Amino acid sequence: MSDTVALTIDNVQLQGRPGQTILEAADEAGIYIPRLCHLKGLQPFGSCRVCTVLVNGRPQAACTQPISPGMVIESSTEQVREIRKDLIDMLFVEGNHFCMFCERSGNCELQAMAYRFGISAPRYPFLFPSRAVDASHPDIMIDHNRCIRCARCVRASRDLDGKEVFGFVNRGPHKELAVNAAARLVDTTVDVTDQAMNVCPVGALLKKRTAYVVPIGRRKYDHTPIGSEIEGARSQ
Amino acid sequence: MLLTERADRLFAGMTIAGYAIGAAEGILYLRGEYAYLRAFLEDVLTTRYRDHLLGAAILGKTGFDFDIRIQMGAGAYVCGEETALISSCEGLRGDPKTRPPFPAQKGYLGLPTVVNNVETLCCVPKILEEGPATFGGHGSPGSSGTKLLSISGDCSRPGIYEVEFGIPLTEVLTLAGADDAIAVQVGGPSGQLIGPKDYARKICFDDLATGGSIMTFGPGRDVLKTAACFMDFFVDESCGYCTPCRVGNVLLKDRLERIRAGRGEPGDLDYLQRLGTTVKTASRCGLGQTSANPILTSLANFRPRYEEMVKAHQDGFNPSFDVRAAVSEAEGIAGHSSVIYPQPIEER
């Protein structure tokens, strides 16, 4: 077995390593493929579909699809961009995302993704679901209005913290994040020092008393768009 | 029907499949809706164990061991998707799994697994008994054998029919007594809604593919309602794992309902087309990849019906927003009707 795999992403030729996913190979080559549910260090999950690319013309999720020799991948074509915009729009309208007072504003990956794609308002109508807030825990809260069902917290709690505090209940549009207790966060074994507390891409799973500590102008995405850390690697 | 009339043939097919791939365990996945068949099927299995057609050293052949157990499901459409079916057998949520790995590489409990439907497995003993030439003698090129069709809807002879693959749809409609069908749903909710201009097409893998479901709609039926019912079904049956299927189907359904309520506008057709294409392209499993079909295929085959509903109004304004509906909740709270947008006289 050869130790490199040759493939093309948007006409750029690159060498990946066997066993890598498209997204991992692209990251190493300094090509940013947008993603929301994926986070380095966690098992790929493949739920947001924002990383959708066309592989030899067929849609695939870059975060779960292993590379193979000769793959011709389209990631930043108009068609793929439009699909991603639709998905980002869908994530906005299915929840209640009020950026203007959200604690994660400026550090939120969903918001940053919308900015990266030039979305100022979603093209789809808001669904205004009625969702709860669980602030029962002294140090932690979940605002379900903002959860994008990415399962980062589920995976981090299970695989990094060894706890399985989070999981999903219900199906279809009613699928929801839940905690491993009869009802409330406070009844779980979650702790504010858990790794799961550092992975939420949006303002859904929050540490209390940490809101708005970083002033506007110094937040993560105030000056550079999401993904520039990966793209930066290429230009160096 | 195969489970009630030909259970033995199914279990024989599973056993042969087990022999062919060297598997020692087979699972029959039975949806909750068919729980009433369980006792009967268990009896058939018991008899097969007694006759040494299952268990250790089948028919005295050392090393040929095969067990079959019945796994009950709770009755979710998505559990017909092979990886969701495996999840359900493992006692997990009936969510599809990420592919690759494919079931043949890593399936049930991480072991290589073959997933086939009942009809396919029932063909196996027949092919072995009568030879592949006999089986291949039926059907059309690329689609050998016969196909069971379950025909329902507006027809005088609904029921289950066994037909040769390659049969034109017109003949199927005549068999079932549905010659006046204005539309036919081929392949169940995820299939296609087609009109009379396509009735000459053939039932086979490379033309009108179907798992067996044919639904006929007679004069007086509204294809938009048909599409809406199927979209309801998909909103209900989505597992909710991925964004496009979880959210997109709701949006599709909502817009279709708006059109049906007479509040559509011409741009809605492009909206449905675009949204439907995204759901089809970006969804994670076969359910989402086909869930927009009721809308996409009815839009392609019955476009005039949609156009009729989304005509531009003469004054240039289309009433996509119903102000009366919007203020009604507030009226309820206030206890009197809106002064600015009063109820029309005839509604009072």
Ligand code: SF4
């Ligand atoms: S709470 Fe945050 S990390 Fe957990 S599933 Fe929701 S969006 Fe993802």
Ligand code: FES
């Ligand atoms: S990042 Fe690949 S599906 Fe979410």
